Each structure stands twice: as structure tokens, then as C-alpha cells.
Amino acid sequence: MNILSIAFKEIKQDFRDWRTLIFMLGFPIILMLILGLALTNAFSGDLSVGDLEVVVKDTTGGGPLSEAFAAFTKEAGKSGITFDSLPAGKNGRTEVENNRYVDYVELSGQGISLYGSSRSTIESNIVQGMLTSFADKYNAAAAVAQTEPAQVQAVFAGGAGSDYIKELSIDADRTPGSIDYYALALTVMVGMWAAMPAGGLIQREILRGTAVRLVTAPIRKSEIFAGKVLGGIATSFLCVIVIFVFSKYVFKAYWGEHIGIVLIVLFSEVIMALSLGLAFSYLLKGSASRGIISLIVQLMSFFGGAYFPIGDDSGGGIMGFLVNLSPIRWGNHGLTQVIYGNDVSAAWPAVGLYLGFAILFLGASIAAMRRREGL
Amino acid sequence: MELWTVGNKTILLLFVVIATYFTAAKPDPWIVLLFLIYSALNLVLHIVKGSRLKQGAIVLIELFLIGCAVYHPFFTLLLPFGCYELASFYPRKNGIVLLVILIPLIFLRDSMMVLYLFAAALSYFNYVLVRQYMGRIVRQEDENELIRQDMHRLARSLNENRDFARASEYMVKLEERSRLTQQIHDGIGHAMTGALIQMEAAKRLLHSDPHTAESLLQNAIGISKEAIEEIRVTLKSNKPPMEQLGLSRLKTAVEAFSGKTGMMTSVVHDGNMEIITPLQWKIIYENVTEALTNSAKYSGATSVHVEIRVLNRFIKAVVSDNGLGSSKIVKGLGLIGMEERTASVNGTVIADGSQGFTVTTLIPYGRE
């Protein structure tokens, strides 16, 4: 009860601070509009899938997999993806490394192995998505084959035509346009912004002197903590929802078919961001922590591709390292897969990473809080 | 100094070895021999004792190096060290050394000249610095020695003074005792003897002449009464009053402290000192002396003020100095000791460092 009343108070206060609120909501929306309109060109054409070339090595020597795959390549060929078989004496991986092909697929007794290129991840992702759904189908067929061999054809037949393509949404309409890109990137960024008010969550009480009252009230410190965290999460998530809804219905940004999953990823991101801010405010006492947190968030936004798309072709090196370090990037990456790759399972690594770090940061904050006298 | 020079010399020697032997197109065994001889001579320099022999060895090394330099110019790089070593026997002539080590420049050409200039400048800089520090160490050692002697002398005179003080204290006691003896002898002794004689006489006349005997006895009684009164007076006049004892003891201690440390001291008191019990005096005395010691040790103060005041319910003893004070007081053993002592009579000690350092002892006392 106390937890809820503290959380409720927290939300009330946050929403009364309309200046911050307007900034939190207005800035991303305006940014979405400006960047989305200004950078339209950067997104068209480049990502057409017509020139996707994949090299295939088949070591199964015929058999159901081989056959099914042949059917699949034929279908995929219609969408402009060409599957070449690996010339003898050449190494598929080096071909990919030399950027001659986007991907290298190896069919063997154990299954399908895919070697993607880190230079063209988006293309690679598309192929990966296609292959995943192919594999799903094939597995289903194999399972069916064990019980009712006659039905196998039906499974594949059902998926004839441009099924793969539809599922993969590689038709020209559904490559992410600039507004789609920024809707996603900026929503993820707003989720990360939860770190900034979180830095002041406890600090604010201390600065206002109200920490004294909270500590002297007959409630446990853990209740105060839980209430504040809960309130902070609620406010920040509400902001994210507002941005999400606004982009979806006003800007008509494409958010894919799995809205629930998208929201779960965003929610876990907010939890992580809040925990991060909280941990920092405990770690670095005083008002310095707020500046540092907003600096970190800005860096994360920058490297995570919130302001301009950081292609996956940035490759390795320090840049690639920094890019992968940014939690915004994790969300962007995972959600892109979910929305455009139709690959729900891609959300779980992001959620896992977020919640893992959230537990880490919250744990650190709780440890710091326990050691501290007062709040 | 020696270690420094040896280190420097070794570094430069290695440089010369590498520059001459290893970079040469064809290894030259003669150079190896020369290096070995040079090393041997240096060892000799460190083995021989006595400044004459050492100087001789140095001159020998220098001559050898000049000889070597004719064979290979790099040997000149080693020359400056000899000069420094030689110069270290003659302090205060740094300028000449610089001139001397620059002489070889005349015979050197091109890159060798530059190299030599750098090596010489670097080693000269090193040498001057090291020498400066060595000089400082020597000076400090001398000072140390002086201080040690001083301390020894002071300790001795302190001992003597202590003996003297003890002797004079004893003398004072003896005098006091003899004065007391004299007083008792002169006054009471005489009176008692007189009374005794009268009583003896009365005893003899008791039966023959009771009347005279009675008057004699009466006389003796009178004398005895007077004597008893005199004893009382003597005792009273000799017994020092308690408050004077406490206060004067404190004053003496503070004055002694002033004499010892050279700090200005003052003692003031206010109120009825008679109220202070010996136990309270003891605590006040100990706290004041402890506080004085602290002032002398830490505060850097030039004057200390001691104040004893008897208030209506409190006895207050304050020691305040005009020193640095301290914004945050860390309780040392001294302060804790004071607090414990004072707590035994329900008092408190306040240490304050806001304006100089002040130690206030507050002892409550009951008044019926």
C-alpha cells in the first residue's frame, strides 16, 4: 500500500513537471518529424533486395532437405535473391569476407549453417529471416514426414508462391522508410531517457529535505525504494507509450505485427534505463551524477543510431565496439528483427540483456542504499 | 654520490661500447681490450683508499682515456666523469670543471663534437645536482651532530638542575623543620619546663605547706594553659590554608611551564576558592597541566591563559591559548584522560578550537 502511494505520488509529481514532460515528449516527436522527412532519401533504394547474392554449398548429396531448399531458392529467386552454388575449390566464408556475396549457406546432414556478412547486416538479416522461416517449415515437414509422409507435400504446398516473401516482408513497401526508422530509434531513445529522471529519484528527495520525512515515517526503506522505482518506471513507460502511439497513428510509422512483443522490449528497456540512472546516482553522489547520466544517454543515443542510422557495415573496430555497447542499439536491433524480419525470437536477447543489466544495477543500488544512513 | 656517478658512468660506457664496437663494420678486438682496461682502472679507483691515491687513479684514467681517444674519438665521451670525480675532492669550483670538460671540444669535429657537447652537458647537469644534494646532506649531518651535542648538554644540565632543585627542596624542608623545632623548643618547651619545675616544687610542699603548693600548682596550670594555646597558635600559623595550597600549586606549575616553554602565561581566579575540595583541586590541576602540555605541543601559541572561577553551581577551569586551534577536534589520549578524570566528579570537559584552543573543565558542586 505504501509502495503504491509513493509510486502514485511520484507519477503525480512527474506529470506536474510539465516543462520536463514537454521536452521528454516534444523533442522526440519533432526530431522524428524533421529527421524522418529530411532523410527520406537516405533510406530509399539502398536497401532494395534485388542485388542480394547468396552462395550455397550443399553437402547433403540430395535428399529431402536439398529438395526442399531447391524449391525455396526458386521461390526466393522471384524476389530477386539469387542463390549460387559454391564453385568447387572455393571457400564460402572467404567469398563472404571478400564481400562477393552477402551470405554463405551450408547445407549439411546436421542442418543449415548461415555465415552472414558483417558489412551488410540488413541484407544478411533478410536472408537470415527467410532461412529461419524456411527451417521452421522444413522442421514441421520433417515432423509430419515421420507420422504421415503423405502430408509432407501439403506442408510445402501451403507455403507455395510468395509465402516466404510475405512473411519476410521484403516487398518494396516494407523496407523501413525514414519515418519508420526514426519512429523506432527515437522511441527506443526515449525509453533510455528514463535514466535521466531516475538519477534524481532519490537525490530529489534529499535535496528537498523530504527524505527526512520518508525515513522517519514508519515504513521500510525497501518500500520507499520500490515505490520510487515503480513510479519512475510507470512515468517513463507512459512517455514511451505516448511516443509510440503518436508515431504509429499520426506519423503512420510501421511497427510490425507483434505490438505486444515490441512493448515488452520497450518496457524492459525502461526498467534497465531507470536502474542505470539509479545506480549512477548512488555511485556518484551529488548533482554531478545527473550530468554524467545525461552525457552517457546522449552517447548511447548517438552510437545506438538514434540520430542517424549507424549501418551495420561500420564493421568491427572501435566504432563497431561502441555501437554494440549501446543499449539503444540492442533495442533497435532486436526490434528491427521483430518488425521487419518477423522474427519474434530476436526480441528475447534484447529483453534478456536489458533485464540482466537492470538486475545488476538495481542490485548495486540496493547495496549502496543499505550501506547509507538515511535515504 | 659514488653510486650516482657509477650508474651514470655505466650508462654512458654502455652507450660508447654499443656505438664503437657493435656498430662498427668489423669488430675490433683492440677496442675490447681498451674497454676492459678502462673498467679495470675504474675498479682500482673504487678499491684504493685515501684521497691522494684516488686522485692519482683518476688522473691515470683520464690520461688513459686521452690515449684511447686518439685511437677512437668516442672515448672522449668518458672524459668528463674523471673531471667530476676529481672536482668532487675540491668543492665550490663548479665553473672551472665546466671549462675543463669543454676543452676536448677543440679537438673534435662535426657529429662527434655535438655528441660530446650533449654528453658533457647532460653529465654536468647531473653532477651539479647530485653535488648540491650531497652538500645538503653533509650540512644536515653536521647540524644533526650539533643538535645531538646540544641535546646531550641540555640533558646534563637538566639533570644537574633537577638535582639542585631536589637539594634545595630538601634544604627548604630542613629549614622549615628546624624553624618548627625552634618554635616548639622556644615557646612550648620553655613553658612546659617551667610548669614541670613548679609542679615538682608543689609536690614537695604538698604536705608541709599546702597553701604555697596550691599557688604553685595554680601557676603550673596557668603556664600549661598558655602552652596549649601557644601550640594551637603555632599549629594554626604553620598549617597552610587549603585553597592557597591548591591555587599556589597551580600557579607554580603554570609559571614553571612558562619558564620551560617561553610562552606567556597568566592565571586569574574569581569566586570563593575555599569551596574547592582537595579532590577537585587535584582534577583541576591535572587537567590544567595536561591542557598546557597540549598547547605547547600542538598549538603554536605564544600565550596561555588559565582561569579558575567558582560560579554558583559550577567550578570552571579554563585553559585557553592564542594558537592555531582546530575546526574539528579529534580526541587524543590526553583529552580522553581529562574527560575520565572529570567524569569521576560528574563534571564535563569541553574542548573548543574555534578561537585558539580552549579546554574548559566544568565541575558541579552542591551547595546546601
Added chain:
Amino acid sequence: MNVLDIRGLTKKFGEFVAVDNMSLTVREGEVFGFLGANGAGKSTTINMVSSLLRPSSGEIRILDRDITKQSRFAKLNLGIVPQDLAIYEDMTAYENVSFFAGLYGLRGTQLKERTEEALEFVGLCDKAKSLPKNFSGGMKRRLNIACAIAHKPKLIIMDEPTVGIDPQSRNYILTSVRNLNESGCTIIYTSHYMEEVEEICSRIAIVDHGKIIAEGTKEQLKSTITDVKDIRIEVKSALPAAAGALKAIPGVRTVLQEENMIRIHSDAAVDNLNRILKQLLDDGMEIRSVEEQEPNLETVFLTLTGRNLRD
């Protein structure tokens, strides 16, 4: 019953000892004054009582129960008016009081009633729906008090509640302290304003360097340094007979006459000014001015510690 019992309380910050082996007892119904200079250890003691700081050693009991072992009980019976304002500027006065009272387990109509009661007590009923942003300093202080009393604590600790406000609000606060006390609250009042403490406190402890150096009623404290008051009466013309009659009045010790000024040293404990004046009037003297010099708490502090309260 003892509302607050402190035994051997010590708080160290590193090497620095802020509160030094302090022991004190506050009885029910008292307005207990905590007088000391800034940094004397008043707030540190209060913070330990309100469990904001952990004592380095020692024991604190509220209503005979240990505050670390039964912290909920202690907190329920304690109201804190912190030195610095502890209110949310972005929540209305009502919301502020109601939120804090809610933390004490008050719900529903009870919460509503108590909140209104507290606001009425500090005279902020008509401002209940306003944000404290627009309040004056004195009003904020009053709201600060309201937040501490809505749950009806047995013991209220007020830490310098009158710092930096106008005289009017100050009087208001002092009056409300008295009212609270009359309604059965025990109050601990810390201040470095001697006059306030002297005015409202029934018992006072003088604190310096983390220690209590003297404790008692203000009369007892004053008598620690002297029990003589100095009365100076200026008369139009002094009759020589006056001295004898004055000396007969209980408490009077010495009477000095210097031209038309009469100086009387009297026991401070005896309230005899009226009798003295009556005597003089009866003797047909015309009194021009009366001046009574009694030691105040400021002089007590100065005499005991050698320093001013407001250094």
C-alpha cells in the same frame, strides 16, 4: 513516563566526535529545549533519535521502547519538523499533508479528517488547494509543521523551526508549539535563539561540543552561574530611612544608595520586586525607573563555555 530516554549516545564521523556520550531524559508533557551553537551536536542527536543516522554507540528509547529494536513503534509516535523545509513544492498543501499522513497508516475518511485537522491547526485551511511554490516563508514553515502532526505523534521534534522567518510567523509557530503541548504532545525544541527557548521551554539542556553541559529549568540554569539579581531603582529623592526597611524584605541581601539610585542585590529565586516597590512607595518615594538585571540563558552559555551562542 519518560517519552525519550537517551543513554550514552555517541556519534562519530571518522575521528570527529559529534555527539559525545550524551544522556538525557524527556518526560511526558514537557517542552524540552535543546540549546546550543550551530554545530554543537543538536541536529546530530535529533537525527539519531529520528533514525536518520545510526548511533556509533549508546541507546535511545522512545516511550520505553528501543528505537532500533522496535523502530515501527518509535516512528509511529514521532513527528519530525526538520530544520530545512521538507515539503513537495509541486504538490498542494493538502496533498503534502495527506501523503505523509498516509505513510503512517492513515486511510480513507480518517486520513481526510486528520489532514484537514492538521491544516486547520496551522491555519492553512484556505490554502489547502494551493501549491507551496506560491507560499511565503512562514506559510511553508507552517505546512512543514502540519506534515509532522497529522498522525498525532506523542513526541514532536522541532529542529530550528523558526530560522529565517518574519516575526509574525514566528509568533504563530511559538503559539502553536504551546497549543500542541497543551493538547498532550511532548515537544523537543532545538534552537540557537535563546529568547525562544527561554519563552516556551519547561526544561532546557545546554549542549556544546556534543555534550550536555547543563540541564534544568531556566531558573535552575540561571542559578548555575549566580543566584543574585541586581535591581536598580531610580527615585526622585532618596530618604535615608529606606535602606533598613528594604533589608527586611525576604531575599534582599544588600542595599546600596547612591544619591537617587538604589541598588539592591537580591536572591534571584525570590520574586520580591513588587514588595520592594511597595515598600518604597509606602515610604513616599517617587519611582522614576526600575531596572532588573537577571542573568539570561545567553549569559549562562557564555559563562559556562566562554563563547557566544551565535558565533
